[in-house]
Amino acid sequence: MFSEAVENYLTEILRLEEHAGRGAVSPSALADRLAVARPSVTGMLQRLADDDLVRYAPYRGVRLTRRGRRTARQMLRRHRLVETFLVRALGMPADRVHDEAHRWEHALSDDAVDRLDRWLGRPEADPHGTPIPAAPPSRGQRRLATLAAGVRATVTMVASQGPDHAAYLRSLGLAPGAVVTVTERRPFQGPVTLTIGDHSWIVGPEVTEYVSVREET
Amino acid sequence: MFSEAVENYLTEILRLEEHAGRGAVSPSALADRLAVARPSVTGMLQRLADDDLVRYAPYRGVRLTRRGRRTARQMLRRHRLVETFLVRALGMPADRVHDEAHRWEHALSDDAVDRLDRWLGRPEADPHGTPIPAAPPSRGQRRLATLAAGVRATVTMVASQGPDHAAYLRSLGLAPGAVVTVTERRPFQGPVTLTIGDHSWIVGPEVTEYVSVREET
DNA sequence: ACAAAAAGTTAGCCTGGACTAATTCTGTGC
């Protein structure tokens, strides 16, 4: 979606906003934190402002817009989840995980972040005790596997492992536009009961992992 | 070390060399695989040749040098370890992990790769059954934590969590240049007995994670 | 054996994101 540089600027602006409290963030503070020269910051801020990611008036400092803040929070979430993973699973010393996570945070897909979060048991804080921002209320697409029971949703996309698998999914009525509800969910990622039209099916990940849906409004 | 683009070119050249068997790799095959225009490939190959990563003669195709092949193999190792992790730990469908791993492979440090490898139980093949290249015979630096018992090594670097921790490590005789041997290793990453000069110490990760060594030749 | 197709390269251009040097604004001390 955004370049690494853009993501880094946004994240660092959010850190400074949170840390230093009220008021706009100063370009030189940013330059310090990002280890770049001040003019580079000016240039980037102008571009970010054009893209409506920050509000920026020359000599007046910079603030995140709603859009910018959303993105930055997501990055912080990724960063802190990855740190948690590095310490808890890989046993990396806590004072070494920042740099590692700083690189990982740009590489993970939303789906991977989601899975990591689940795998870690939805931690609330990272190894330094800093809170991990919540996942944004997923308005958009999600895997059928993550759809809550009882919620009606519209199928947006159907992936598959091959022609036979695709045909199977189609035979269940799963095609873009179809309306589907999860009527039951067995614990521990167990099978799920789907209602599509007036049919019900009991299926597992071979279905739920391959179908994307959008919740109805 | 290298840019993402360079890493991608090298990796893809290795894949093509392995796949298509003998002979040099053709620039347009590369262009296809990397989804870039052919002239971009020419330009990059010239730079790679300057850096002694490939041997390249115009109109004659390209081959990896020893250096290039070493780097490419490392990338393939990372890629396949990450794929294994994504499937085994995060439960991602096998046909979706390639793209994800393609981004992760550039973000991991050697240390993280090492830890991931251990965590996965040193797998030999990725989820597609493709063999995972072995770690390069670590001639260079490594954490003391990974040093085999009985091997003499020279301390190259001592990190620490703070001044007190640093003083503690110094008090054990751990400073760059010191010669150290692991004389015993308790199972399951348990404590380790170090011999430094004529002293022996029993220590844990608070020491072994922070000290880098190079094996003596 | 040679013309046409395919493959590869050169030339020239563009964008993102950095830099240094020079200039302009802002706020503080007196």
Next chain:
DNA sequence: GCACAGAATTAGTCCAGGCTAACTTTTTGT
């Protein structure tokens, strides 16, 4: 109320890594 230190911006450059258009070399089919 003004001079000046420090913060910020503008102007101009550079490099990596893409691109298209035009040209050259190699391969192939007859």
